[in-house]
Amino acid sequence: MIDITMIKFAVLADCFHCPVKGEFAFNIDWLLLIDHQGDIAATYQPQHPEYADLLATFKRNDSLQVIPKGEYLLPGLVDLHCHAPQWPQAGKGLDLPLYDWLQNYTFPLENRYSDNDFAANVYQDVTKTLLANGTTSAVYFASIHRQSTELLAQTCLNVGQRAFVGKVNMDNSDQCPAYYCEPSVTQAIDDTELFVNNVFELAGNQSRLVHPVITPRFVPSCTSELLQQLGGLVQRYDLHMQTHCSESDWARDYSIQHYGVSDVTIYADMGLLNNKSILAHSIFLNQADIEKINQFKAGIGHCPLSNMYFANAAMPTRELLDHGVQIGLGSDIAGAPSPSIFRASFDAVSHSRVREEGVDIYLPASKRGTANARISFVEAFWMATVGGGQVLDAKVGLFEQGYHFDAIVIKANSAIGNLRIWPEFDSAKDILEKIITLAQPENVAKVWVQGNAVI
Numbered sequence: 001m002i003d004i005t006m007i008k009f010a011v012l013a014d015c016f017h018c019p020v021k022g023e024f025a026f027n028i029d030w031l032l033l034i035d036h037q038g039d040i041a042a043t044y045q046p047q048h049p050e051y052a053d054l055l056a057t058f059k060r061n062d063s064l065q066v067i068p069k070g071e072y073l074l075p076g077l078v079d080l081h082c083h084a085p086q087w088p089q090a091g092k093g094l095d096l097p098l099y100d101w102l103q104n105y106t107f108p109l110e111n112r113y114s115d116n117d118f119a120a121n122v123y124q125d126v127t128k129t130l131l132a133n134g135t136t137s138a139v140y141f142a143s144i145h146r147q148s149t150e151l152l153a154q155t156c157l158n159v160g161q162r163a164f165v166g167k168v169n170m171d172n173s174d175q176c177p178a179y180y181c182e183p184s185v186t187q188a189i190d191d192t193e194l195f196v197n198n199v200f201e202l203a204g205n206q207s208r209l210v211h212p213v214i215t216p217r218f219v220p221s222c223t224s225e226l227l228q229q230l231g232g233l234v235q236r237y238d239l240h241m242q243t244h245c246s247e248s249d250w251a252r253d254y255s256i257q258h259y260g261v262s263d264v265t266i267y268a269d270m271g272l273l274n275n276k277s278i279l280a281h282s283i284f285l286n287q288a289d290i291e292k293i294n295q296f297k298a299g300i301g302h303c304p305l306s307n308m309y310f311a312n313a314a315m316p317t318r319e320l321l322d323h324g325v326q327i328g329l330g331s332d333i334a335g336a337p338s339p340s341i342f343r344a345s346f347d348a349v350s351h352s353r354v355r356e357e358g359v360d361i362y363l364p365a366s367k368r369g370t371a372n373a374r375i376s377f378v379e380a381f382w383m384a385t386v387g388g389g390q391v392l393d394a395k396v397g398l399f400e401q402g403y404h405f406d407a408i409v410i411k412a413n414s415a416i417g418n419l420r421i422w423p424e425f426d427s428a429k430d431i432l433e434k435i436i437t438l439a440q441p442e443n444v445a446k447v448w449v450q451g452n453a454v455i
């Protein structure tokens with residue numbers, strides 16, 4: 001029998017999660033025990049011999065949270081790629097290609113974050129919005145400004161979101177506007193190292209709910225000296241690293257022209273890759289890139305909606321999953337407008353289906369698309385939860401002993417909202433598919449991060 005004094009509370013719920021890639025489990029009346037650290041201590045099915053006694057004990061102690069029927073417990077969602085300072089730009093400005101979009105819209109906005117008051121306002125809003133959409137773990141690019149990036153890290157702690165926050169590094173004066181460019185490699189590195197230590201030492205961050213992330217924006221915006229020294233920080237502190245990888249024709253070609261090799265090789269050579277590296281997009285990968293990503297146990301943040309606007313091509317998600325590449329999903333605010341990882345899951349499926357069917361009506365159906373390119377809704381949900389956790393090397397995305405209790409409750413059939421479940425017609429698989437495709441913030445009834453109720 002489990003030691004009850006170790007348990008902070010128990011949850012009784014109908015639960016979905018994906019212990020196996022491509023499959024889901026639906027556990028009715030599951031009992032999850034959460035310890036005082038906010039981790040899952042144990043799970044019990046109703047047929048377990050100790051189930052009834054445990055249930056009675058937690059009811060008696062008033063430490064049982066019962067999730068009503070018609071509501072479902074899911075692992076919290078993981079957003080592997082979100083530009084927090086671009087939140088005011090979400091939903092507009094998608095009319096330009098990547099280079100022009102950065103220069104005309106994004107860099108002027110990001111430069112506003114030298115103003116801490118402006119930053120505080122936006123960062124409070126974006127972190128709360130992501131939580132309201134069910135995102136319990138978020139990986140944020142901030143801006144080049146150390147102080148307001150620390151403010152973002154502090155805001156994540158305050159709202160109770162698990163977060164991976166990076167001060168952006170960009171020092172290539174050929175590519176960055178003069179007003180938004182690090183003055184020197186030395187200053188960029190000193191600032192970044194100070195940022196890393198300050199995040200570790202934030203009041204309330206003893207359990208490392210918020211992690212600093214080394215964040216070279218991408219190859220074109222950084223000099224090779226800066227990339228190299230950032231790689232040194234990754235190695236010295238064993239840190240997470242996030243960047244953009246082979247996102248578009250232009251970005252891919254820039255690396256080939258300037259380094260003669262692909263982004264993945266550049267990042268590996270600079271010491272930037274490890275088992276906690278998040279390579280956003282990663283559209284134009286060759287076989288050697290894929291093998292190198294697997295060799296380092298690095299991972300990809302797939303941002304399907306953003307890819308439609310900026311990537312010039314579609315990610316071969318099916319093939320990457322089949323190659324065992326660690327892959328999760330990203331919103332890519334504001335390269336795409338939606339802060340929802342349910343939406344990213346839906347888009348990942350649609351993206352793969354368009355790729356499978358093809359688009360050119362002048363080709364015969366047999367030659368139009370790429371056979372067997374589709375992914376399933378369950379695979380998309382796996383990426384949104386388990387896959388994201390794997391990329392981060394974090395114990396999130398599953399309801400298993402030892403995992404952090406990061407969870408959301410989805411309420412169907414609420415007065416306002418699109419998610420309708422018809423018990424007579426909907427199987428468990430149908431319900432999960434409907435949640436992925438139709439759930440909105442109004443359906444996210446409760447959110448826990450590390451065992452703390454934050455919504």
Ligand SMILES: [Zn+2]
Nearest residue numbers: 244280332335
């Ligand atoms: Zn991005």
